[in-house]
Amino acid sequence: MSTQFATLESHTFDVLVIGSGGAGLRAAVQAAVPGVSVGIIGKSLLGKAHTVMAEGGVAASFGNVDRWDGWETHFYDTMRSGHFINDYRIAEIFAHEAPERVLELEEWGAVFDRTPEGKIMQRPFGAHSFRRLAHIGDRTGMELLRTLQYKAISQDIEIFQEVTVTKLLKDAAGRMAGALAYYRSTGEFVLFRTKAIVLATGGWGKIYKVTSNSWESTGDGGALAYRAGAEMMDMEMVQFHPTGMVWPPGVRGLLVTEGVRGEGGFLYNSEGERFMLRYDPERKELSSRDVVARSIYKEVQAGRGTPHGGAWLDITHKGPEFIKRKLPGMYEQYLTLADVDITKEKFEVAPTCHYTMGGVRAEAETCATNIPGLFAAGEVACGLHGANRLGGNSLADLLVYGKRAGEGALAYSQSIAEVPTIDPQEIEAEMERVMAPFSITHGENPFLIHEELQDIMSNHAGIMRSGPDLEEGLAKIQALTERSANMGITGSRVYNPGWHAVFDVQSMLALAALIFRGALARKESRGAHWRTDYPDELPEMGQWNFVQSVDAGIKEVPVPQMPEELARLFERGMAPGVWKSQQEGKEN
Amino acid sequence: MAESTVTFRVFRYNPVTDEKPYWALYPVTVEPGDPVLMGLMRIREEQDGSLAFRASCRSGICGSDAMVIAGRSRLACKTQILHVLNAQREVVVEPLRNLSYVKDLVVDQTPFWEKFYQVDPWLHEDPLSKPPTTERLMQLPESEFDDISKASDCIFCQICYSECPVNGMDRAFLGPQALIKAFRFEADPRDHGTPDRARTLNNQEGVWKCRTTFNCTLSCPKGIPITKGIQALKREMLTVGLGRGGGV
Numbered sequence: 045m046s047t048q049f050a051t052l053e054s055h056t057f058d059v060l061v062i063g064s065g066g067a068g069l070r071a072a073v074q075a076a077v078p079g080v081s082v083g084i085i086g087k088s089l090l091g092k093a094h095t096v097m098a099e100g101g102v103a104a105s106f107g108n109v110d111r112w113d114g115w116e117t118h119f120y121d122t123m124r125s126g127h128f129i130n131d132y133r134i135a136e137i138f139a140h141e142a143p144e145r146v147l148e149l150e151e152w153g154a155v156f157d158r159t160p161e162g163k164i165m166q167r168p169f170g171a172h173s174f175r176r177l178a179h180i181g182d183r184t185g186m187e188l189l190r191t192l193q194y195k196a197i198s199q200d201i202e203i204f205q206e207v208t209v210t211k212l213l214k215d216a217a218g219r220m221a222g223a224l225a226y227y228r229s230t231g232e233f234v235l236f237r238t239k240a241i242v243l244a245t246g247g248w249g250k251i252y253k254v255t256s257n258s259w260e261s262t263g264d265g266g267a268l269a270y271r272a273g274a275e276m277m278d279m280e281m282v283q284f285h286p287t288g289m290v291w292p293p294g295v296r297g298l299l300v301t302e303g304v305r306g307e308g309g310f311l312y313n314s315e316g317e318r319f320m321l322r323y324d325p326e327r328k329e330l331s332s333r334d335v336v337a338r339s340i341y342k343e344v345q346a347g348r349g350t351p352h353g354g355a356w357l358d359i360t361h362k363g364p365e366f367i368k369r370k371l372p373g374m375y376e377q378y379l380t381l382a383d384v385d386i387t388k389e390k391f392e393v394a395p396t397c398h399y400t401m402g403g404v405r406a407e408a409e410t411c412a413t414n415i416p417g418l419f420a421a422g423e424v425a426c427g428l429h430g431a432n433r434l435g436g437n438s439l440a441d442l443l444v445y446g447k448r449a450g451e452g453a454l455a456y457s458q459s460i461a462e463v464p465t466i467d468p469q470e471i472e473a474e475m476e477r478v479m480a481p482f483s484i485t486h487g488e489n490p491f492l493i494h495e496e497l498q499d500i501m502s503n504h505a506g507i508m509r510s511g512p513d514l515e516e517g518l519a520k521i522q523a524l525t526e527r528s529a530n531m532g533i534t535g536s537r538v539y540n541p542g543w544h545a546v547f548d549v550q551s552m553l554a555l556a557a558l559i560f561r562g563a564l565a566r567k568e569s570r571g572a573h574w575r576t577d578y579p580d581e582l583p584e585m586g587q588w589n590f591v592q593s594v595d596a597g598i599k600e601v602p603v604p605q606m607p608e609e610l611a612r613l614f615e616r617g618m619a620p621g622v623w624k625s626q627q628e629g630k631e632n
Numbered sequence: 633m634a635e636s637t638v639t640f641r642v643f644r645y646n647p648v649t650d651e652k653p654y655w656a657l658y659p660v661t662v663e664p665g666d667p668v669l670m671g672l673m674r675i676r677e678e679q680d681g682s683l684a685f686r687a688s689c690r691s692g693i694c695g696s697d698a699m700v701i702a703g704r705s706r707l708a709c710k711t712q713i714l715h716v717l718n719a720q721r722e723v724v725v726e727p728l729r730n731l732s733y734v735k736d737l738v739v740d741q742t743p744f745w746e747k748f749y750q751v752d753p754w755l756h757e758d759p760l761s762k763p764p765t766t767e768r769l770m771q772l773p774e775s776e777f778d779d780i781s782k783a784s785d786c787i788f789c790q791i792c793y794s795e796c797p798v799n800g801m802d803r804a805f806l807g808p809q810a811l812i813k814a815f816r817f818e819a820d821p822r823d824h825g826t827p828d829r830a831r832t833l834n835n836q837e838g839v840w841k842c843r844t845t846f847n848c849t850l851s852c853p854k855g856i857p858i859t860k861g862i863q864a865l866k867r868e869m870l871t872v873g874l875g876r877g878g879g880v
Contacts, residue, residue, distance in 0.1 A: 089686070089741065091788050092694040106767070147767055153755030153820065155772075155780055162769035180781070186693070187784060198754035229734050258688040292663050294670030294709070298691050380710045381691060383665040491677040535682030536648045539735040542681030 049472050053234045055202070057083040058457040059450075060223065060238035062209055063265060065093030066185070066439065067422025068244035069192035070446025075242070075454040076199045083202045083236065085225065087245075087260055090205050091193050094246055094258045095442065098185025099301070099373075100169055101177030102443070103436030104142035108163040110174035110621075112628075115139040117173050117621035120613055122437060125171050126401075126430020127571040127581065129278065129589055132606040133408040134427040138437075138444050145443035146178050154191040156180050169435045170302065170333060173619040177436040182301075182373050188439055207234065209264065210547055211474045212241065212272040212418070215464035220417030222466050223268075224474050228544060231537020233475055237466065239457035240417045242449045243269055243404060244442075247423035251552045251559070252397035252506070253498035254297040256288055265424040267551035269404045270558070275414050276592045277426040277601075279555070280562030281401035283433055283572050284507050286336035288396025290354040295381045297396040300357065300374065305329040307370045309359035311340070312390070313348035319355070334432070337395040338574060341507045344394070354394030360387060395507055399438065401429040401572065402562065405591060410452030411445055414593075417456060417464075421449035431571025481546045487532020490545035496524055497552055505559050510577045511567075518560035525553045561598050565590045637661050638717060640671055642683070643726040644736050653733070656680075657722075662713050668723060669697055669708035672737075685737035692853060695787030698794070699737050700726040705794040707853050728794035730803070744793055747806050750832045751814035756825030776819060783816035783861055785854040792848035792858055798841055805841045806832065808848035808858045815861035818868060826872065834869040842866070 059075040061068045064086030076082040086093065107113040119139035123130055146164070150156065156178050157165040166175045180187050196203070206228040215221040222237040245265025249257030270276050287300040305311070311329050313319050323339040324331040331339075340355045350356055359367055364387035368375050371386075378384045384391055403426035404413055411419040422442040429437065481487070504517025528549060533542040568578045568585040588600040605611075616623050640660050645653035658679055660671045669687055676683045687697040690709045697708040702716040702724055716723055731739035772780070792808040793799055799807045814833055817823045833839050839862060848858040 088688055088694075089696065089788070090745075092688045092696050094689070096693055096787075097689055097691075108767075150768065150770075151757075153817075153822070155777070155784065155820075158770060158772075162771040163767060183693075183785070186787075190784065194754035197749065198752075229738070229740075258694065259690070260688055292665035292667075292670065294665075294667045294673070294690065377691065381667060383712050383714075489677075489681065491681060495677075533681060536646060538646055538648050539684040539738050540682050541676055541684055545681070 046472060046475075048233065048475055049468065052471070053232065054237060055083060055234070056237040056463055057081045057202070058238065059240050059242065059453045060236050061085070061242045061244060062223065063093070063244035063246060063422070063424070064090055064203070064205075065244060065246055065422065065442070066095035066189055066192060067442035067446040067449070068242065069189070069196050070443055071242040071244055071421055071450035071453065072201050073192060073195050073199060074447045074450025076201045077454065080454060080457065081202075083204065083238075084196070085204045085207045085209060085236070087208055087228075087264065088206060090203060091189060093189060094261055095189040095439075096186040097256070097258065098188070098439050099182040101167055101179030101184045101436050102142070102146055102188065102439035103169070103172060103176050103434065104146045104178055104440055105139065105174070105176060106143050106164060106166060106178070107174070108159055109166045112621040112625040113174040113176060114621055116613055117619045118142065118176065119610070120619045121171060121173055122428070122434060123430070123614075125432050125434050127432060128430065128586055129570070129603050130430030131408060131427035131604055132610060133604065136610065137408055137448075138428055138441065141444045142440040145440070145447060149188065149191055149443065152191050152195045154187055171434055172436065173622050185439060188443075208544060208547060209268060210478050212268050213466045213470060214272065214415070215466065217464070218416065219464050220415060221464035224471055226478065229539050231540065231543070235471065237463050239460045239463055240419065240453040242411075242453045243418060243420040243424055244422045244446065244449070245424045247400035247403070248552060248555050249397045249400065250548075251497065251501050251556055252282075253502045254288055254290075254394060255397040256285060256297050256299040257397065262548035262552050263555045264548070264551045266403055267554040269413065269415075269418065269420065269424075270554060270594060272418070273415055273594055274418060275405040276403065276558055277405040277589050278402035278430070278562065279558040279592060280566050280573050280590065281429075281431050281571065282397060282559065283399040283401060284337045284395040285398040286333050286340060286395050287357065287393040289382065290350070290392040290394045291352045292382055298377070298381070299396065299398070300393050301371075303371055304357060304359055304374055307359065308362055309357050312356040312358060313343045314350055315348055317348070319343050319348075334572065334574070337507055340393070340395055345508070350392045352392055354392040356390045357393045358390035360390065363387070399423065399433050401431065401433055402426050402559075409448070410455070411449035412452055412456070419449040419453045421445040431573060478547075481531055481533045481543060484530060484532030487530045488527055490531045490533070490542060490549050493524065493528050493531060494545065494549050494552070497521070497549065497556060500524065501556060501559070505556075505563055507574060509563055509573070509575045511564065511575070514560055514564045518557065518564070521553065521556050521560060525557070528553055558592050561592060562590045565598055635661050635663055638713060639720070639722045640675060641722045641724045642675070642736070644683070645733055646735050647733070664714060666713050667709050668701055668711045668713055668716065668725065671713055671723065672708060672725070684735040693787065695789030698728055698789040698791045700728060700794070705729065705791040705851055707789060707791070710853060728790055730794050730796065730799045731790065739790075741790065743803065744790060744807070744809060747810040748813060750806065751810050752825055752828050752832075753813045753817065755817060755820065755823050756828060758824045772821065776821065779819040780816060782856050783812055783819065785856055786812055786816070787854060789853060791851050791853060795847040795851040797845055797847060798843055802837070802841065804837045806838055808842075808862065811839060811842070811862050811865060812856060812858045815865050818865060819861075826868070830869060830872045833865055834872055839865045839869055
């Protein structure tokens with residue numbers, strides 16, 4: 045036995061939560077009942093998770109502003125926008141429970157903007173039938189994360205900051221038994237032994253070159269689960285937001301709110317043409333997100349892009365006073381981050397990778413995965429959003445399913461007498477693997493491998509896809525994966541970013557291949573997945589989710605069919621609440 | 633838009649291999665609009681992958697990339713390179729002050745977290761009231777809503793902690809960041825935690841150590857009136873001392 049193993053720091057919990065964003069904290073809060081030990085691991089410092097970036101709000105059908113709203117309409121909107129490959133049961137529970145979860149947050153101290161009567165204020169958002177997003181200014185995600193942070197601190201939960209998990213460990217029977225990790229600050233290993241694991245590690249937007257995501261969004265959790273044998277579903281579904289910042293490079297991908305177009309901004313190509321008049325004469329700049337994103341993309345492809353590959357967004361005609369009053373956040377964002385005054389200059393925008401709808405297949409009631417003892421919630425999980433996510437649904441998702449995953453893991457842990465055993469040899473082998481990059485001199489630079497990966501994804505699996513392009517991209521990913529085996533680093537184990545990047549890159553490469561395979565299998569266009577060789581949405585394909593695993597490769601799994609009472613909600617071709625409001629209008 | 637080359641003068645220190653800290657110089661090609669964080673990223677990607685600093689969202693929301701740039705604590709993502717060059721066209725980058733070094737630009741934040749925990753940073757419910765079963769109607773007066781809202785804007789970046797001269801002299805002082813978080817709850821009419829918090833706030837290393845230099849308020853990247861909040865806490869602690877606030 046190595047000395048490294050003999051001196052290995054170890055912790056034992058009943059429930060271990062990996063990921064300290066909204067979903068992870070909500071799960072930990074739920075699981076931490078008296079007598080149950082709970083640990084939570086974050087890759088960054090507590091409170092930095094990508095949840096803080098959510099601005100718009102959290103979708104919950106209170107009907108505080110539009111009284112016709114209700115869970116049926118939220119359910120309807122979610123399924124429709126997901127193009128009906130969502131798991132109806134996941135969406136149903138979600139729509140039912142979102143309001144309760146938001147109110148509970150308020151009990152824990154969250155502050156929301158109010159209506160004149162003192163109720164929680166709700167704002168409109170794309171493809172929601174009613175004003176539905178509870179919010180506080182444009183920092184709802186931060187308020188939500190802070191509240192959960194405070195709640196977690198008030199409970200008996202052990203918090204590990206800046207710890208990277210490199211492997212999920214199972215016992216001989218295939219049950220979850222723990223995780224091997226290392227402290228980023230010291231580079232020392234730490235072993236977690238546990239009865240149940242909640243995976244809440246977020247998405248993998250950093251797989252793309254242009255993304256609104258934080259640097260942490262490297263898909264660690266998705267890759268950990270996949271390697272451990274978990275089923276991954278709808279991996280081809282990646283959401284692109286039409287307007288992200290483009291220049292300078294430091295801000296590339298950061299979100300430019302839809303509000304700029306909402307307040308009257310126009311999109312132009314390099315020839316000065318307002319091209320949206322051509323793509324959607326009726327809705328123009330305010331067409332749906334996928335249409336605007338594709339239009340910008342097509343202009344760039346046709347050689348009419350801006351210097352850095354986007355479109356011009358111009359709102360200067362509205363005048364400085366109007367812009368500063370209506371879009372103070374955007375004005376400040378461009379001024380401080382890019383040194384651009386949007387009251388005086390047009391600026392470049394381009395589609396940016398925003399969210400990964402696909403992920404670990406989890407069951408609706410408890411978030412259980414196919415691995416006993418492994419639960420998944422939030423962006424890393426899959427099933428709620430189908431082929432397209434609605435704005436505001438991700439914050440509601442992490443509250444509803446964070447809680448359910450915490451409950452599920454708690455109940456499971458209580459059904460198990462002893463913490464399962466881990467084979468020491470497996471731990472030793474993993475420690476060796478993690479240390480290997482130190483002994484490779486003149487190896488591949490992980491940062492440059494990451495850049496190549498991003499180029500491949502952007503060129504072959506971006507907004508526009510086609511069979512031959514995807515095939516070529518997959519081959520490139522496979523070649524890059526082979527090269528990545530030779531990633532080497534310099535320096536010591538103490539806070540070494542190059543070393544950390546090696547594991548990020550390994551995770552992203554694993555998931556990149558799954559995106560290609562899913563995209564090749566889905567021979568149609570649906571929601572975020574657009575294939576030029578199959579430009580139409582095909583009813584035949586809509587019956588399937590594509591599920592991938594290490595053991596079984598890729599397989600078609602039937603989309604669960606709604607029971608009759610839910611299916612009936614879609615018969616009128618309009619949202620139940622909208623129909624109700626129209627009936628009422630007729631009566632009056 | 634013209635490219636130009638500047639020099640990053642970066643504080644480097646690895647406690648395992650270096651006897652003492654040293655300056656490393658890196659030439660970086662920059663465009664107008666490039667923030668300091670971009671320069672550091674490029675150095676890490678192209679020149680030295682072991683250069684350590686924290687960063688996440690790159691848009692001033694997460695508060696990870698606070699460091700001392702050209703002599704002042706600031707967020708690297710919100711600081712334009714061309715605005716902070718010295719006469720030699722150098723950007724001087726150092727770790728935050730008042731916290732010990734982990735490596736390069738990364739500091740040990742443990743003291744901050746310990747102090748933050750000490751102020752009981754969560755909503756203390758009224759032990760006598762039952763949780764409501766329906767939505768609670770809440771109409772905070774605008775000024776109170778503003779107070780809480782402003783104090784909630786804190787992004788845990790440690791800049792105020794780094795700029796506070798009292799923290800520099802007395803490491804036991806709670807510091808502006810923990811105090812403004814205490815204020816966030818003390819200002820909340822739903823909170824009943826004053827007696828618990830007073831044990832930490834109303835003593836030598838609590839609110840009374842603050843010397844109102846306003847460094848925290850001036851340096852806060854979110855524009856939070858931290859000093860004002862601390863002063864409000866001092867007034868509140870006076871009433872606690874006089875036996876009107878539940879008492880310690």
